[in-house]
Amino acid sequence: MATDTTETFLVEVNALFTSHDKARREQADIWLQAFQKTSEAWALSDQILRSQITPETARYFAARTFRQKITLDLHQLDSAARISLRDSLLELLYQYREGPRKIITQICLSLVALALQMPEWQNVLPQFAELYGKNPDTVKCLLEFLKILPEEVNTNNRIPISDEDYRIRSKELLTNNANEVLQMLLIYLQNSGENIDYQIQVFECFESWLYSGDIAIASLENNPFLGHSFDALQSNELYDIAVDVVCRIIHETRDTSDSMPVIEQIYPRLLPLRESLKRAIEEEDDDKVRGYCRIFTQAGESYLELIVQHADAFQSIVESIAECAAYHDTEIVRITFFFWHRLADTLCEPRHADIRERFKTIYLNLVDVMIKHLHYPNDLSSWTAERRDEFREFRHVMGDVLKDCCLIAGSQECLTKPYTTLAHQLLNPANGNMLEWQQIEAPLFSLRAMGSEIPEEENVVLPQIMQLLQQLPDHPKIRYAATLVISRYSFWTRKHSQFIPYQLNFISSGFEHEEVAAAASMALKYLCKDCSELLVEYLPQLHPFYLNVTNKLNGTDLLEVTEAVTHVVAAVPPAEILKALQTFCLPIAQGLHLLANKGVGANERDIRNACDKLEQLSMILRVFAERQKKDDATDAIPLPVHPCISIIQELWPVFDLLLMNFGADPHLSESICKCFKYCIVYYPAAFRPLLPEFMDRLITVFDRTSLSCYLWVAGKCVREHSTGEGTEATITLLTFFERLSVTMFRFIVEKKPSDIPDVVEDYFRLNITFIDCAPLTYSQSAIFPSVLQAGLTSLTIEQQDALHSVLAFFNKLLSFIVKEMQQIPPASGNITGSPITPPSHPVGMNTNLLNLGTILCQHGSALIDGLFRGLMYTFSRDLQQNYVEDILTSLAKLYPHDSQQWISEVFQHLQDANLTSDIKNAFIRDYNFNTEPGFAEITTCD
Template sequence: MATNDQSSAIDAVLAALDTLYKNPDNSAKQQANTWLQNFQKTPEAWQTANALLLSQDLPVEPRLFAAQTFRVKSTYDIDQIPRETLPSLRATLITALQAYKSGPKVIQTQISLALSGLALQLRDGEDPGWGDHVVRSMIDTFGKDPSDVGTLLEFLTVLPEEVNMNQRIPVDREHYNTRTVSLLQTPARDVLEVLSVYIQAQGLTEAIQASVFACLASWLKSGEIDIHTLMQTPLFTMSFDCLTNEQLFDGAVDVVCDIINETQEVQDNQEAIQLIIARLLPLRPELQQAISDGDDDKVRGLCRVFVQAGEVYHSLMIPHKDAFFPIAEAIFACAAYSDLDIVQITFRFWYFLTGDLQRYGDEENAYAYASIYQQLLEAIIKHLRFPDEMESWSGQERDDFKSFRHYMGDTLKDCCQVLGSQTCLARSLGMIQDVLTNAQGGSAKWQDVEAPLFSMRAMGAKADPRDNEILPQIMAIIPELPSHPRLTYAALLVISRYTEWVKYHPDRIPMVLSYISAGFQTADLDVTAAAAQAFKYLGEDCDVELAPFLPQLFEFYQAIVERVDPQDGRSIAEAIGYVIAALPVEQATEPLMQFTQPLLQSLSAVANAEPSSVARADLQKAADRMEQLDAMLKPVGSKIKPSTLPPTCSATCQQAFDIIDTILVKHGSTFFVTERACELLRRGLAFFDFLAIPVVPALLERMANSFELTGFPSFIWITGKTIDTFGQRPMGTAFERISVKVNEMISSAGESGKSIIDMPDVIDDYIHTCAAVAEALPGQLFLSGAFPASFKIAVTCLQQMYQISILNAIVDYIRIVVGHDALEQNAGNGFSQSHNQLDPQVASQYANAIRSVLHEQGAALVSALLQGTVTTFEPEALPDTTIVLRLLAVNVTGFQALQSWFAAGLAGINDSVIPQTEKQKCMTTLSQGESNSIKPALQGIYAASRKSRERDRLDRQSNLLDQ
């Protein structure tokens, strides 16, 4: 008889399930789903689930929930019940499985999964009547009565899947290895015998046959079935025979693929492989018929079988051509099929076979496969063709097809590897020539030309940049293509791919430049973007060869810069930067000034104008000009060193800064202007290097002023970069002023109901700047009033933020502080290998300041680090967290104080994240050693929290209605 508490729990579950299944309110459904998932985690759920599962008079929904609950708790919560009661739990589940032998199958599955999870977790001697011979016991219990066969097959199917795939079951590796022997390896022969009996049984239904195949596939995937033993059973021949049975086809495909996979040790399985190939070859007419009928499902299944054989036996295909060439032909038939989902199944095979053909070189057997690759090349190019009715496609369908075309390009590269790039490119060129020759009165469809054009682009990586036979013809035909935006777009991308070839054939540069220039004259944005890309790669690859064209390029740039998209303008500017950078240093300054001065003049005009007269469009153009300057200086700065620049460049640095500074004064409250200006300032600092030293004080002053006015993070970013680069010199008060402003922003956010997490960019840049100051100017950090506040911000962010990059930056900053040389020098503990000696008085000042802050905020820091370890930190953060805690103990607090903070931090973590037992284990680990015990203690709580997080993640992703 149920107790009152149990009756209340049952009523609550039934009420929640009623809401979940019947209430039309989605919010109420979600609340019910969450409540039920939380209830499943409680110890009381065991008895409630048992009562519901055995109540056959209840609707199926409560009973299914009960079965799901047993499955969940058998995975996660075995420790909630005494170990001596596990045999009773097993008996309860088997009784329930017997009660549901007539279905519903979904409940059978959940109970079988629960039994599998329990079986894996049993320890030696805990269930003598079942533990060491689970499969034989289940066969004895359910294998005698024909009405129980389906139940037994369901359990036998899920057992290897659950044991091998459910990594959430909490067992250690040694126990797992031992249990898999008794659960899977030892009884594998028994399973084969049972399945062999069932597959030959009189009156066998197709449903049971399908279940036999599903079970066999599961055990094959487990790797425990010996292929030679399987060959001696009727299961082997039946699996192939059923590939012609429409009802059993899918299951047979799975089994045959798994059988083939089990013979991948080809030298040890030659007899089995011969039998398999002998059974596969008669299936080729079936495949051809399915292709003729357009039977996608059958083609897909047979394709999987042939491709599986091809991938597993690819190393045999050339030495044993006569036996395996028909397999390759069958796979090609699938690759030529109209359904691209089926085509892609073949791609990995071609990659494998290509590698083999390259290893065998010019052997006759290898050469024989060239005919297949020639057909494959044409088939793939045909698949690349955009359909005539593409206008009716959705945006997603277009994007999917475009993505898949690039995927097909990899197979075209395989064709190049086998046939040679010249042969493949010649065929693509021939297709275009055929279309243009046969077209009458401009009747050629653009799709028929674009597909081979795309193939040329895809195969570009395999082309010889010194080719003087095919590529000249390709370049010659490009200007002759029909005028259509899609063809112009494709041709420009072909040029992008072959700019390295143009480098070796500089006589083609005028034609290429002319075609690219014409691309910028169109109104099609895709075409202009392709033209910009082509120009960028041309500048990068043909930098030296384009130098004589700089006068024309200047005229071109001046004419085009006002009209192109900002991103395209950046690509053009970068290309010109490559050309200038290729010049000898003494020749580079003049063209650099020639190209940059108009941009600076444009910016100067905005800087000198009254703010009220500058429209937003003018500001956008100014931002674009700054972006172009940034792009132009990028390649120039990587090749031209400041020491080689003439003295006049120092004046240019000051002039350029004055312009940007004025723009920030007048328009620094416009975010996109700020972003571009700060990026350009950063590039300018890197480009001018020591020549920029005179402007650094004014720059930092401007950054501080602008951040105080706007709160834009870019100003912090530049401050940090400047200190990082020039930090050995006095840096003024910029950092302190920025720190004050950051604190004000955090306080204001709190007053308005927001928090630190609403300003991630500000926090990220500020923490990086703190780290830069700590490294370059420690006195300006540790001896300033900004230090306690900055450290508190870091600790608070550890508790509240979740962006991994920011958390990593915070831990790095904290590590710099707690591991600073001043602490180690002052303490004289020798913990670190660093020997950077400070003035003793300075070291003492720094150490006292750091210890003061850490004694005040150390408990919060440890709590934040523990909280992060079990919630938001990545596993890779564990070493850094360990080091921070060790440094804190050694340099600041001593290990006993750290233990106290550790205990307080653990107490603040919810037991649902780390169970109380795991917290106790952690503290026990800590008590067994000094700083060397921190690492295993952290690893223990991380492992425990990972289990809880995985469970919560699955709960969030799942809905009981969907299970």
Template sequence: MKREGTGRTYDVRRSSYVVDDGRRSVRTSTNERTYVPTYYVNVNLNLTVRYSYVRPSFPSRTPDPVPGPGTRPYHYGRTEPGNPGTGNRNGLTVTGWFVPAVPDGRSVGPDRRRRPYYDDGGRTTDQRTKKTSSTYRHAWTTTISILQSSPEAEAQLFAATTLKGKITYDLATQISESDLPALRSQILLLLKKFAAGPKPVRVQLCVCLAILAIQMQTWKDVLPTVVAALGNDVASHACILDFLRVLPEEVTEGRKITLSEEDLAQRTSELLADNAEQVVQLLVNYAQSSPAAATNPQLFDCISSWLREVPVNVIVNSPLMNAVMHGVADDKSLAAAADCLGIICRETKDVDDNLETIQALLPRVLELRPRIQALVDDDDTDGFKAITRVFAEAGESWVLIIARQPQHFRPLVDCLLECCARDKDRDVIGYTFSFWYELKQYLTLDHYIEARLQLIDVFARLVDILLKQLEYPHSDDPNEIDLFDGDREQEEKFREFRHHMGDTLKDACEVMGVAACLTKVHDAIKVWQDKYGSQATQTSVPHWQSLEAPLFAMRAMGRMVESNDSSVLPQIFPLLVQIPISNEKLRFAAIMVFGRYTEWTAAHPDFLEPQFQYIVSSFQSDSQEILRAAAQSFKYFCVDCKQLLGQQVIQLQAFYDQILDKLPDPSKEEITEGVANVVGVQKAEDVYKLLKLYCDPLVQRLMNKANNATDNKAKLDLADHINLLTYFTQHVVPYVPSTAENPAVKYWQEVFPVLSTILDNFIDFVPICERVCRCWRFMVIWYRTAITPLLAPMANKLAEGFAKSKQGCFLWATSAILREFSEEREHVEDGIAENIYVFFEAQATSVLRTMSDLPPIDLPDVIEDFYRLLIDALLYYPTKLIPSPLFIPIFQAAISALSLEKQEPVSAALHYIRDVLTYGGPNPARSGNELGPAGEQLRQIVKQLLLSQGEALVKQTLAGMMITFPRDCFADGSGVLLGMFQLVPAETTEWVDRTIRMLPAGTITPAEADRLLAKIREKLQGTDSASVRQIRALLQDFTNTYRRRYVAPRDGLGLLEAARFHFEG
């Protein structure tokens, strides 16, 4: 994805693709492949896992090939549902025709992408022979037969999982309604058989029965039937509890069911709302049946599952509440009961509707406070976590009433604070972070100032706790570097966790005030200095953890400090520049603090010199971590204090040139951005000589690297070095009159031949092409019409580059030229805008030829860049583009691009189509007043285009929304359909009807299709525009429902397949 002023880069060290969004870099491996196992079943009972290829979410520009045919054996191990492991498969293998996409049969992944599947002989599944109805029946009976007779737990689990998938996906098409009672009876018999276990098989069979109950609409007495069939022995109780637990989960979350929304809503009411009272009574009777039953974790899981259907006050005022509290007191059921109690608290989140219930719950929750100390003393980490989660859930749910009645609810807040204070190993404090944030949100409002005053001491104690929790683990050896026994993952988790604690420190700052928090930091530093400062040497710093923690806290609070604050910071910074440099972590922390407070330093220049010298001296370190920190802070000093550092611009160049080659690549970019900011504030008459001073050495390095770039690593290094020049184009932009020569452009005219030669020599290497295009794009964006002397050679290179490489980056740079030199821009010379449009048409023709030669799946980035370019062309040159002979093929190519399954190109194509549609109505993307008399002509051209291409557009858009579009493209897809209904309503209705009739047989009934079309026609008959807009919601609901129910067909989209784009121009 590309945004204004950003670009793409390649990271040399990781060989990974980097998206630079101007704030942070998001990496994705250029060679990453993801393989998803897909399971098949047939009567041969041979199990094979097919690995289907899923492209990375942001792949490299050169797509990886789809792996060829092949299989891997699948081994059984762990038997939890949906979580197969490794182990002996005992000869059981399965291959064939039935496909639950993953072991639990619920989904095929976030994007539900259609993927190729392979069998043993390399044949795709659509080449297999069609199965007869007798084969389908045989599959059902075989699956059940395994459950009835196989002694192996692995085979039983697989058969139960398969049966669940069959009932979910195939029940409506393969089992007649008259056979459903027999299937129900068979499942009940199986449940009776497996009532005592294995538990995974029993749970899967309960899910089977629940899914059957949802679809079997004639089955009205579900609970009595199940209870009566399973009996009243202890084993059956476990089975009934499992069924009661999964039933609401499947009804509310199992959305693959082939029922209409109306039928599903009715069935939900019948199964849940109508049975809620009966379920509560069943659970009460069970809880009172024996002491063991009253503390059975299954009981609490059932209560949790039904809390969404049963009013929470019914549970709180029933004997079940006592059972929950007894369960929390019992170590064996503590986890399940605590989760249940937390959900009960969560259900009272609407405090105004649940005041009485909250008042009844509060003392029950506070009863648990003595357990905090007991669990800590027993070193029961799991129990401590469970209790803390209860307090956290209660606090988050009741935070509003806490702010209203702080004195009454103060004991609950104290419970949370105690959990934080007793958490020596940082196991539970993270559960409280959301509560402190939510409480801060209310306490910082003027309306709750009284509560703020009453609770401010709580936040003061919280800061003290966090300062202690921020400390690295202590060691007997003050010089010990490895504090995590070599566990790098644990160290990384600790570092990440500290940043979360830093967020909570910010919350405390907002409640207490920054000065109070910084005072605590200052006091902590002084305490360390008084106790251990005199013991610190060049080689050893005792108890450095107690000093590093307040430094980290100070860094975390930096965002809260105003630049004009002068209360505490003037006392702290003189202490920081005395931080011992021998300890790497202390030096790192001090450097990061200095970099965080550069805006404050800019307003207090007396503190600049010692801090800046501390940073500069840190570049002599051999530690890569120190170097990276120093480079980052150096950049912020140069950005925020550039006016103060302007007098040192010559000395900075000597330092920059000396240190550059020592740094890692990201740090090179950071210090380059820093010095470029300092150069950028110099007088215009000095810019040319300063650019030569700073950039000539870079250009010389660039030429040397180009001459020696023979392998990919060296080429990537060259690409990264080009980016250093780009920072100067971004930040050195002198203001000069439009009639005068721009000194920066004068310098870049000297550099342009070097970049052009590099581009010519490395035209087949994508990262270099992208970096050169990025540099030129920024030249156009920042120097605007001043870049006119370079315009002609740059346009020629961009056209030549795309023709040779077929890379979208050349189109990306072209869009900047098209926008900055449009007819309406100031200071554009006569004839330039016309020449630019001719240049654009040549580029567009070249792209259309490429799209005609190659399928869209091979050109995702080109398509994205092309349609983002076209959005600009349509905005700035509508009177030229719309009547152009290229307009229709461009639109046809956009429809073809909608068959892709990547968000970026599909979004770009949809945005372009939506903009085109606006020119067919009264509100074009460009103001109608600016179009003048040409506006009506453009409207007629667009409407004629829609009449000829509209059916293909509607078909591909609906197919995308139902099957192939990434989820983030839904809104734009429905926007396209809305635009079509607004411009050509009758035709669009007919096209939607035809498209829906093309869906695979069995996925939608004629009645559902007729119902949708009737609603659309009803909305079209409305007299206001709001009625037409409601069609968008209708189509979104319909396509979302379809997408939830059905997986993408493995044998292609059939009649919904996009037509191949052809261009004869």
């Protein structure tokens, strides 16, 4: 049998690592994961690792299996077996002393995980030093372990160990050995001769222990390791690791008040690196420049207060970072950005106002540097789409640096930089037609990036810039950038309305260029939003423009243009607002009416167009609501019916026909439900007369289509229109909920919950909404047993969002019952409570709660069974932490005796090799005494 398992193991590992068939690799992965959970995996992994004729991939996977099992399954071994495992791993480490290194690493990871969980293993580091530290052939095993030890102890959160045990063991393994490790590493470094590999490993260990914080930074004062670390920068072979170590040393001295003695030894070593940086820049040695950039930037970030307080003394660091920022490699340039941001933030503090001027020149020069980096290359067509996306993202990050420049150097001075560049290029006759579009687009982009830091009353440079925009070449990329500049400064245009006619014309003509349409849509949106009152007089011109352009646009561009004109319509005087709104909604209504009447004759394009029009209508509803909320103008429209609801009323027959003819289309149903969501949420009082008819239609269309969006919008109805416990409106909504539930129960019988995860999710979110709004009314529902059964059935689903919804429902329901029972004197049965406060609800309500508790009790065993099966096989870790613990705790409070019996019964039927009798008994014991189960002990999923 063992031989068969070994052969299968080798076949599956080979498939996992070499098969070109994705399905076969997935099959192998499933088998190997299951194998790793078995007790048999201990011996087989040892056997595989000891065989020198077994393929390396199999031995590597066996080593990984040891790490996995020690991390998650060490409870399968008693004390004697653990000692045997430790000794076996130490032997294997010696066996693999010549490599491969990846197997050495996995064995060391296993030993660290074991050491952390074996408090009886007290001489870990001395034993390693004795076994592997004396022979040059085995020193690399010791160094690998020393490197991994602090990394794993501080980062592997999967190891099941209590906080107190971790604190004690971490101190024993790391803190108590830090000084000895430092001295050991220094000896190895000094005795390494020309062995670069040993030197690299020593530095890696040193950095790892520094990172863990166990080697105190004060111990580096006058320690030769500090000098060796900087000296290693002169070695090409050691350069990369030396950069890592030096950066780590600097980072650990960031608390300047405590680290000054060490900083005083670091800073003199930084100064000579300035010349090394300049030489690397001249030679365009990207790797060297990157390393020095990391060091100087780390110094700048760590010693920021010293730089600000002693600008002259630490000027060399800032200048070095500035030189790196001007380098041609943008990935190196990016390293400096966080420093410039932190320095600007620090200089903006009132206590540093007197020193800010000292850094003004640096930030002004940085504007020129950023504009230079903003240039697209001349051979842009040769770039891949991915590279273009990366550069676009990088440009936006550079925009943040330009904002920092405005804060320190002043907005007017910073604006002058791109303006001067543009004016020179556009107004210099010598340039003629020789200008590349990149030369103009980059300074335009910088203007856009600075926008948020420019005051609306700026009257010196921006007027000249706006005038200059009229002289730009008619190139699509230049026009795109200029249009976004207008978009960014719409807040400024509000105070400078003389530019509105030109800007409107400039933006509207942009729609004639396919490449500029997106920018034009955005610019129109912001101009209309910020200058809405000023643009009301332009509505007669906007209307034909709107009708024309919306026939050509779709997606985001269409919605942004719709939002734009809606802002202006919303600014119309109240007496005229309905008429203006009807004028702009007429093409939407006509388009929807056309589709509604087509019926089965409609094609996919017709439906897509209808979805666009519904999205437009949603945008109109949203903009009106948001403007009214902002302006507090809900009552400022002296009309019997809100104009938006008037539009909905006029369109109601069309909506009704759309739902009847196309309600099963997932795209159109989503769009129409979004429309009604805005009506329900933003105009609840105005929409209330339409609510009964709307709820009836929802019931009908959900019964016919089983689409989840109808449950989603039903939840909005309950949330916004429930008026409290037992009111007529709430009772009506309960009936509405029950009628939807009857359909839902039919779906669960006809289909598996896993086939309709989105419907399951939204149905139980609807239940949660009712519990939130009117829990006592909800508890009276006659269909509650069926709701509960639907929830139990849905616990088998594997889709995580749906599971979140189901578990959140059970958690919310049980928490509510526990809270209410605490206000009721003890009753018969297992439901217990303490009369903390007098009953706050009628006796009938108390009876309903007791009945509800009885129903829950009847399903308690099934609920426990579903929870534990989910814990073992399907629930993610966050589901366990967010819901399951609370659910079990609530059950323990409500049914203290029954819940223990349910758990015992469920455990008797659960068949899983990893769920041993010891684990079951320990869980029940903890549950009995603490009513706070220890989930980590029973779960087998990672």
